[in-house]
Amino acid sequence: MFTENTEQTVGKFKVDNAKMTADNVDVFYGDKQAIFDVSLDLGQNEVLSMIGPSGCGKSTFLRCLNRMNDTIEICKMTGDIKLEGLDIYKGGLNPVQLRARVGMVFQKPNPFPKSIYDNVAYGPRIHGLVNRRSELDEIVQTALEKASLWNEVKDRLDQPATGMSGGQQQRLCIARAIAVSPEVILMDEPCSALDPIATAKIEELIAELSQNYSIAIVTHSMQQAARVSNRTAYFHLGKLIEVGKTQDIFTSPRHKLTEDYITGRFG
Numbered sequence: 001m002f003t004e005n006t007e008q009t010v011g012k013f014k015v016d017n018a019k020m021t022a023d024n025v026d027v028f029y030g031d032k033q034a035i036f037d038v039s040l041d042l043g044q045n046e047v048l049s050m051i052g053p054s055g056c057g058k059s060t061f062l063r064c065l066n067r068m069n070d071t072i073e074i075c076k077m078t079g080d081i082k083l084e085g086l087d088i089y090k091g092g093l094n095p096v097q098l099r100a101r102v103g104m105v106f107q108k109p110n111p112f113p114k115s116i117y118d119n120v121a122y123g124p125r126i127h128g129l130v131n132r133r134s135e136l137d138e139i140v141q142t143a144l145e146k147a148s149l150w151n152e153v154k155d156r157l158d159q160p161a162t163g164m165s166g167g168q169q170q171r172l173c174i175a176r177a178i179a180v181s182p183e184v185i186l187m188d189e190p191c192s193a194l195d196p197i198a199t200a201k202i203e204e205l206i207a208e209l210s211q212n213y214s215i216a217i218v219t220h221s222m223q224q225a226a227r228v229s230n231r232t233a234y235f236h237l238g239k240l241i242e243v244g245k246t247q248d249i250f251t252s253p254r255h256k257l258t259e260d261y262i263t264g265r266f267g
């Protein structure tokens, strides 16, 4: 196998008609640099997976895409990140507007200590998306249907979300993200706390959701990246080493570091 060993990102990190674009992103935690000059686009209706060894900056980069790092005082970012051409850091969109359009699902299911219904209704309520209860009922049902959860919970919408299984809770968190009609869904290791059956359900769901949303997913599992994503980005020590079609990354990586990782030589 021919592999390169360059300082430049190998592969097509820009896409035509991108949903989100990131250009020359650097991220620092205090004096320590965690992301080095990363440029990477997220295409319309694509599933982009981000893989790499622990600590390589996958989550940090993902969290830049909806300004989640703003909550960490020592974290500073430079570079440009745009959603449909609007700069998300330089006044194009405020964080509340941004997070309605770019939703996030976390590693550990984190339902609010409220009923199943109220978890899903939370976003539409705070964003003032509905006036009537009937409209809210419809949004809640649609979001739960899209998250493949409706049939399991339709008779117990008023019960606490914390009483659901871990896999159901994670699908509820996906329903909660969907309820405000985002365009992008960010997922930070969404299956790492789940068993294989619940994981398979979430993976099926990702495939369905990609028909309507752009999805960026951080995963530790190369098998999962191979199963769910169209494109894969490989990070190493804060740098974006290689991006390409998922199948190409796993069968014929071009960079030596990608090859070492996917063949299990490190990571």
Ligand SMILES: Nc1ncnc2c1ncn2[C@@H]1O[C@H](COP(=O)(O)OP(=O)(O)OP(=O)(O)O)[C@@H](O)[C@H]1O
Pocket (backbone or CB within 6 Å): 029, 034, 052, 053, 054, 055, 056, 057, 058, 059, 060, 061, 072, 220
């Ligand atoms: N809140 C923080 N404060 C200081 N440093 C941080 C913080 N979060 C992450 N880092 C550092 O930034 C670097 C990248 O971390 P990040 O969590 O983005 O990597 P990752 O690839 O997602 O790792 P993992 O796979 O282990 O979750 C690491 O060196 C990490 O120690």
